[in-house]
Amino acid sequence: MGHYISHPDSIRCTLAGDQSGHILGFQSLRHAVADNPYDVAVGWGIIGTHIRPSAARRGVGRGLFAQTLDAAHGFDLTFIDATIGAKNAEGLAYYEAMGFREYRQLEGVVSKVYQLPS
Ligand SMILES: CC(C)(COP(=O)(O)OP(=O)(O)OC[C@H]1O[C@@H](n2cnc3c(N)ncnc32)[C@H](O)[C@@H]1OP(=O)(O)O)[C@@H](O)C(=O)NCCC(=O)NCCS
Incomplete structure (x- = not known):
């Protein structure tokens, strides 16, 4: 987690x-800087999510995205990238449901973008 929290x-x-204090999942929002490893446009946000499988489909991801959007607004982001394995049907469906839309495909992955209202 330090990889995400203290990045x-x-x-x-x-x-x-x-x-009970058990972690059910997390969502990370990073700022895309020059030469970022995901090749995301500089200035965009980069999102990552993981929910414990036993807690899936209970609205945890939806709740996390509300928090992430709040942070994105506070940071004045306009675009957020989500890059998902092309075969990860649940990941693709989740981001689509959150309002992300596909903008590119690279080898084995699909990238979706969420545009915040300006
Ligand atoms: C994908 C993931 C983040 C979804 O989190 P979640 O807490 O289960 O999502 P929610 O319960 O908040 O679901 C929100 C919406 O996303 C969509 N969705 C989520 N999981 C889905 C699935 N397995 N199949 C189809 N749609 C799905 C649905 O539209 C859902 O709304 P609904 O339940 O009202 O129909 C979670 O399953 C996960 O961490 N998977 C493993 C890691 C991963 O794939 N990360 C993302 C890509 S890198």
């Missing part, structure tokens, strides 16, 4: 937990 380009990393 120098991190805008926000939100954790979701249950009432």
Whole structure:
């Protein structure tokens, strides 16, 4: 998790937990800087999500994205990139449901973008 939370380009990393304090998942939002490893346009946000499989499809991801959007607004982002394995049907469906739309395909991955209202 330190890779996400203390990363120098991190805008926000939100954790979701249950009432017993067990972590259910997290969502990271980073700022795309020059030469970022994802080849995302400089100035965009880069999102990553992982939910514990036993907690999937209970709205945890949706709740995390509300927090991430709040951070994105505060940071004045206009675009957020989500790059997903081309065979990851659940990941593709999740980001589509959050309002992301495909803008490119690279080898084995699909990239979707979310545009914040200006
Ligand atoms: C993809 C992932 C983030 C979804 O998180 P989640 O907490 O299960 O998502 P939610 O319950 O908030 O679902 C929100 C919406 O996304 C869509 N969705 C989520 N999982 C889906 C699935 N398995 N199949 C189809 N649609 C799905 C649905 O539209 C859903 O709304 P609904 O339940 O009202 O129909 C989670 O399954 C996960 O971490 N998977 C492994 C890692 C991963 O794929 N990360 C993202 C790509 S890198």
